[in-house]
Amino acid sequence: MDNNSLTALFGDDSTAQKSGYVIRAVEVCKVFALGEHETHALRGATLDVRRGEYISIMGPSGSGKTTLFNMIGGLNKPTSGKVYIDQVDIAQLDPYELAWLRCRKVGYVFQSFNLIQVMSCIENVMLPMAFAGLSSEDAHDKARDILALVGLGDRALHKPAEMSGGQQQRVAIARALANSPDIILADEPTGNLDLKTGEEIIELFARLRDQLGVTIITATHDLKMLKRSDRIVWIEDGRITRVTTPDEMKIKIEEIH
Amino acid sequence: METILSQVKLPLKRSLQIAVQGIRIRLGRSLVTISGVALGIAFLMSNVSAQFIKAAIGKERELRQTVKLMETVVRSEVGDFAGKSLSVAVFGTLSGAERSLLERLAAAQLAALKLYGLNVPGAAPAALKGIGQDSHALLVLGNARKCPVALEHLADGLKQKVVIDSLSNRVFPAFVRQGRATALDPGSAAEDQVRREVFFSKATDEQIAKLSHAAEQDRFRTIWIVVISILVTVIGVSNALLMSVTERFREIGTMKCLGALSSFIRRLFLIESALIGFCGSVLGILAGGLLPVIVFGISFDFRSVLLQMNFGLLLASAAGTLVAGTLFAIGAAIYPANIAAGMVPASALRSNI
Numbered sequence: 001m002d003n004n005s006l007t008a009l010f011g012d013d014s015t016a017q018k019s020g021y022v023i024r025a026v027e028v029c030k031v032f033a034l035g036e037h038e039t040h041a042l043r044g045a046t047l048d049v050r051r052g053e054y055i056s057i058m059g060p061s062g063s064g065k066t067t068l069f070n071m072i073g074g075l076n077k078p079t080s081g082k083v084y085i086d087q088v089d090i091a092q093l094d095p096y097e098l099a100w101l102r103c104r105k106v107g108y109v110f111q112s113f114n115l116i117q118v119m120s121c122i123e124n125v126m127l128p129m130a131f132a133g134l135s136s137e138d139a140h141d142k143a144r145d146i147l148a149l150v151g152l153g154d155r156a157l158h159k160p161a162e163m164s165g166g167q168q169q170r171v172a173i174a175r176a177l178a179n180s181p182d183i184i185l186a187d188e189p190t191g192n193l194d195l196k197t198g199e200e201i202i203e204l205f206a207r208l209r210d211q212l213g214v215t216i217i218t219a220t221h222d223l224k225m226l227k228r229s230d231r232i233v234w235i236e237d238g239r240i241t242r243v244t245t246p247d248e249m250k251i252k253i254e255e256i257h
Numbered sequence: 258m259e260t261i262l263s264q265v266k267l268p269l270k271r272s273l274q275i276a277v278q279g280i281r282i283r284l285g286r287s288l289v290t291i292s293g294v295a296l297g298i299a300f301l302m303s304n305v306s307a308q309f310i311k312a313a314i315g316k317e318r319e320l321r322q323t324v325k326l327m328e329t330v331v332r333s334e335v336g337d338f339a340g341k342s343l344s345v346a347v348f349g350t351l352s353g354a355e356r357s358l359l360e361r362l363a364a365a366q367l368a369a370l371k372l373y374g375l376n377v378p379g380a381a382p383a384a385l386k387g388i389g390q391d392s393h394a395l396l397v398l399g400n401a402r403k404c405p406v407a408l409e410h411l412a413d414g415l416k417q418k419v420v421i422d423s424l425s426n427r428v429f430p431a432f433v434r435q436g437r438a439t440a441l442d443p444g445s446a447a448e449d450q451v452r453r454e455v456f457f458s459k460a461t462d463e464q465i466a467k468l469s470h471a472a473e474q475d476r477f478r479t480i481w482i483v484v485i486s487i488l489v490t491v492i493g494v495s496n497a498l499l500m501s502v503t504e505r506f507r508e509i510g511t512m513k514c515l516g517a518l519s520s521f522i523r524r525l526f527l528i529e530s531a532l533i534g535f536c537g538s539v540l541g542i543l544a545g546g547l548l549p550v551i552v553f554g555i556s557f558d559f560r561s562v563l564l565q566m567n568f569g570l571l572l573a574s575a576a577g578t579l580v581a582g583t584l585f586a587i588g589a590a591i592y593p594a595n596i597a598a599g600m601v602p603a604s605a606l607r608s609n610i
């Protein structure tokens with residue numbers, strides 16, 4: 001897919017080169033209370049993301065990556081702290097604005113995909129477009145193009161259960177791209193992909209970032225992905241312990257091994 | 258700086274489209290839910306329908322008994338039917354029992370059956386004048402309040418001396434003397450009196466009290482059965498819809514994460530439930546309404562049951578059940594739909610139901 005077609009699909013976002021922070025998380029804490037027991041998933045995470053940045057988040061299992069994604073994507077409310085998207089405190093948004101944000105502004109790739117099992121691949125991709133008010137004909141055409149973009153053009157009518165993990169993951173990615181979001185939050189988007197397909201997805205993200213100024217935040221352990229990102233954010237036990245560049249990261253990895 | 262806009266509210270038509278698509282793509286599951294609703298409604302409807310059929314059968318039994326008694330009276334007055342001829346004059350319209358009596362008389366081995374004022378299969382209508390000529394008995398039937406012609410004229414030329422007059426509720430065995438009408442001699446024999454009362458369904462006070470007590474009990478039983486079936490139906494329908502909503506919490510969470518408004522989720526489930534409730538009710542009403550008719554029809558008698566059925570009321574109660582079934586379905590979905598709509602997207606995603 002060449003540069004022009006990508007622009008055709010997602011529109012030429014004139015805000016792409018705008019400066020400023022697209023996401024700011026300030027001292028975000030999240031406590032899950034399960035009866036007597038409390039889990040501190042986030043203990044004051046602060047993170048600023050510039051527009052068009054490609055950020056990778058690394059951290060051990062249970063360190064709070066998914067929770068952080070949910071906070072900055074407006075899927076859950078922090079126990080304390082603030083999240084700003086485009087300088088707007090999302091705690092101040094009404095349900096309609098929040099829904100708009102989830103629908104248009106942010107594209108999510110969930111760790112467990114969360115595809116709707118009864119729907120075919122293309123119906124899954126069309127769903128966010130329906131919520132955005134697109135007619136089903138327009139949505140159908142656009143969804144087919146996006147599926148082709150992630151290499152699933154010939155699988156449009158299959159159900160998630162009939163697909164491999166990697167294929168499901170790509171459907172999830174296609175769905176995240178459905179409404180041409182400004183921000184993509186991808187929770188381990190290449191976890192189930194083979195080397196080649198994984199690279200294609202990484203390449204796609206990089207292109208979206210480079211050409212359209214889409215801000216990309218991924219939780220990942222994929223070295224290739226880490227290498228492509230602008231910054232790597234380390235999270236441990238609910239705290240952001242370090243923010244590095246891929247170059248510094250190399251040293252770190254070599255230290256470990 | 259960019260601003261965050263408000264999400265568009267999808268028009269009702271689009272929601273309806275999405276709801277129908279939802280039902281279609283999970284057709285198997287939808288059919289199970291629909292059958293759940295249909296089962297509940299069929300239970301309710303079969304009980305309602307059975308009540309109607311029981312009433313119809315009761316009425317039919319009563320009618321048959323009345324007709325039998327009427328025929329007994331006629332036979333006892335006229336004697337053996339063979340070679341006898343009967344005349345019938347009808348004023349006003351016939352009751353069901355009188356009509357059946359005439360059908361039986363027409364089928365009996367009578368030499369002649371002369372009829373005035375009515376079309377009965379197998380008997381040609383006769384002129385009113387001289388209708389009693391050469392007959393062994395004259396029956397005056399119908400619901401007119403008074404015989405518009407003097408009985409003497411009708412009874413002119415009667416061979417035997419019997420006029421059975423349902424207009425004045427009397428049997429006049431000695432009505433005709435020596436070939437011409439004379440003064441009446443009503444109800445002389447005591448045993449005739451009883452027969453006449455039964456013939457004309459004149460129940461005693463005691464009988465009426467007994468009957469109304471039985472009717473009261475019957476009505477109570479009917480109400481009880483209907484109330485129980487409504488309860489069973491409500492629980493069955495609620496269960497079917499509760500399941501169909503709760504098993505999709507995860508899916509709802511996903512939709513909310515993708516920008517669905519809470520109001521859309523709520524509407525989606527209410528529309529879907531209404532559609533499922535409607536389809537299930539239609540199926541349930543058809544199944545529950547027809548099954549008892551078939552069962553009773555085979556075990557009793559199709560034609561007479563159908564004739565005696567109060568179809569207007571049955572249709573009305575079917576319509577009522579349809580509305581009620583749809584409303585139950587919507588009502589049952591309100592609570593889970595509200596929960597689903599109000600869920601925090603991230604937590605809904607974790608739902609494992």
Ligand SMILES: Nc1ncnc2c1ncn2[C@@H]1O[C@H](COP(=O)(O)OP(=O)(O)OP(=O)(O)O)[C@@H](O)[C@H]1O
Nearest residue numbers: 032039040041060061062063064065066067068607
């Ligand atoms: N809804 C919840 N209820 C209770 N505890 C939760 C909930 N969500 C997350 N947690 C807890 O918060 C902590 C962080 O979870 P989170 O899912 O953010 O980890 P993660 O970094 O994404 O891990 P992984 O790499 O395994 O996906 C965990 O200890 C988890 O048990």
Ligand SMILES: [Mg+2]
Nearest residue numbers: 065066111187
């Ligand atoms: Mg996670």
